[in-house]
Amino acid sequence: MPRPLRSVRGVLLFVLFKAMLNRMEAGQRWGRRCRRLILILAALFCTTPAFAGRIVTDQTGRRVRIPDRPTRLVSLAPSITETLFMLGLGDQVVGDTDYCEYPVEAKLKPHVGSILNPSLERIVSLRPDLVLGSPEANRRETAERLERLGIPLYGVTARTVDEMLASIDDLGKVLHREEEASRLVDGLRQRVEAAAHRVGNRKPPRVLFVVWYRPLTTAGANTFVSDVIRRAGGEPISHGLQGEWPKLSLEEALRLDPDVILFPRSESFSPGLEEFHSLPGWRDFRAVKTRRLYVVSDAIIRSSPRLVDALEEVARVLHPSEADKVGAKP
Amino acid sequence: MIIAATRRNAWIVTAALAAGVIVVSLSALAFGSVHLGLVDVWSGLRGTTPKAEVAVIVKEIRLPRVLLAILVGAALATSGTALQALLRNPLADPYVLGISSGAALGAIVALWVGGRAAAASPLAAFVGALATTMWVYLLGRRAGRLASYTLVLAGVVTASFLSAVILFVLTMLSTRDVRGMAFWLMGDLSVVTNVQLQILFPIVVMGVAGLYALSKDLNVLLLGEEEAAHLGVNVARIQTAVYLLASLLTGVAVALSGAIGYLGLLVPHLARMLVGSDHRMLLPTAALGGSIVLVLSDTLARTAVAPSELPVGAVTAVAGAPVFIYLLRRTAG
């Protein structure tokens, strides 16, 4: 069946379904005109296994109707793009955001714009049959507008390492890549457990994760970052703080007296670690004086499979074994 | 050269500008992150295009935006003109009386409460705007009349206070919602439903028509409150009517599109350069001029950094500042 026709019909049918699911606006606009067209098309194309669609519950708890076999995927978050490629779905990704950089092939895909403000026009022009987004990254308005346009959006969410692994599994089920998913998940889980095993029962050092240093912003207690640190054998000192990226005053941070300070690698992070030895306030941290400042992979902020790389890196840094000491220099 | 204020000229100018609105709007439908020719636009509008995505882009994405731009542009420009007359101050704009802060606070509280309330944030914004209108009105009254300076003071104080409250509530929101609010605070024409447009249209028409019916009195009000009273104008009643109509227009515009700046301040001045200060010519000129300016700004916002978008308020500010400076130099020189 020719692809364009299939997706045209798919969109029209989907919109009609939406109309019958109490979307009054859609009903007025599309219902009358398209009902006739649908009947004609249905008669012409008889059985339509490709688009019966199925209702699933996405990872945010929404019920959404998606195609049985989606073949044109648009990803609205870099972590989702990474996961899709790792599941071998790279060919079916027809569009991603400007910020999707892993793997390299993702950079070459057509871009739909920023994570916060993707261009709906671009998304529509790519004729996706499934869009994947994340409530942590994308705006509610984007989800609403996609819904109104009748484009199915599957929500992906993960706030801890375990949730991330479950999310990959779930995506594999939904996108018919169960085998690849379970292989991927098993491998990642092994690495996580290996890291935990290596850390063993050593006393977890108190860790301050600095997202940005001016003003001092750290990761909240219920975020990925804190979970990764815990798994890597550390104790994040932000456990009392609410919100995703709470701000911490320098005095309070000094009072909490972390053993280790971690920074995510980023281009905009210009001061070298050496500078912190002379920055007022910062130089008083015991961690600075004992030179336990480290830069780790920025994957620690993303809920993608590369998170496990970051976890291992953090584990190495927090609990250097003799063999690791050479590689763990700040 | 200023076009004199006669009934005939009023018709001519209005018709010409209305045609301008239509031309600009149709052209705007051709622009965006995806390139479409005018043929595509036309067939998309009529539903005769074979490419379904073109129809979706033109009718579902661009057309509501352009319609919203027309209505909001007219509402803000008219409101700005009316408030400049009411306050007898060429620096007045629709937000000087605190309405945009009230609307923003309503929206942000709805976001904070979350859930279904968050989806109804335009309504919450409108309620916030209305409440601020009432509050500033009560605060700004003096012996039954709206003295313009007490009104401005009341508005400025209220706006500052509300901005502080907004900042406070912003710290309670999750980061993602904060980023969403940033777009709203700078103006965002992209989130509108057909139902909202259907509600907006009669309100804007009523507001603009209502103010136009008062244009005789607005002219006299420009001479001064005492002078207007001595010419037989019921100053208190006219002031209240103008205040309420202008606030209604501003409130509903801000509730649906955030606080788009500079439009309500500059379009009246540009219109005055063309047709003078007589409101019988000025109001329709400003209203339609506002539509044209906002459609153009929004088109620029959608295309300048495609596929990303600029908030339309940023475009009006960047374009507005040089225009403002030009106007300043022109009147000073």
Added chain:
Amino acid sequence: MASPESSPNARTNEGGRESVALKVEGVAHRYPHFELHPTAFQAQAGQLVAILGPNGSGKSTLLEILSGHLRPHAGRVQLNGCDLHRLSPRERAQRVGLARQETILLFSFTVREFVRQGRHPHLGRGLFESGEDERWVDWAIEKTNLTQFGARGILEISSGEFQRAVLARTLAQRPQLVLLDEPTANLDIGYQIEMFQLLRNVAATERCIAVVVTHELNLAAEMADHLLLLDAGQCLRHGTVEEVFDAELLSRVFRTPVIVDRHPSSGRPRAVWVGPHRPSHQQS
């Protein structure tokens, strides 16, 4: 200059009565720190009335009461049989015009648009002025010699011309009673004389009454039919210039020695200052 329908009878269309007369009956007003005591006088159509007195004597208060916008605590103002304070603002504006120091304008009108505002009380339901309205605007501009300024911006003309424009606007109202608060305040002597002559002329030809508050004692003496002298809220004397221009009275009121002689050409009384001002600690 012929004005449209300028026969005296035409005034009855807007005035509604045969004769125009102003009767001020014992009007008084009390402010927290100042009191205007009951004041009364009368004037006939065609007359120019001058209100004189030192600063703070209540001249402007009296004028406000005459305009109908300040309700007196006692007494009433009858214009042509109508109690001014019983009328609606619009009806009042059709009968009474007030010209005084204006609020600063920040918006630009042309002079013609400015004068045209005077027709506001007479405008019908439509938004725009009728042909007759426009003719009265032209007439008012002509009367005040502003024809060549018609298309200029109101912010671009000199203060003398602006004051004439304010007068033109008031005239465009075709009022039965024209009130002016110091219309010659910023004008040079030539303009001052021109303004008073214009007022006399208008009062005579249009059969209306002009009431002028002024500091120009001698101009008032030359031009006015009826004068009032106020001091500290009291009307000390009113009548013709012969009656009011009493040297001893003027010296007392203005706290400056004055002699009264005759103007060499007109023969009217003229006040001449002959000594220094003696400030009184009673001045409010």
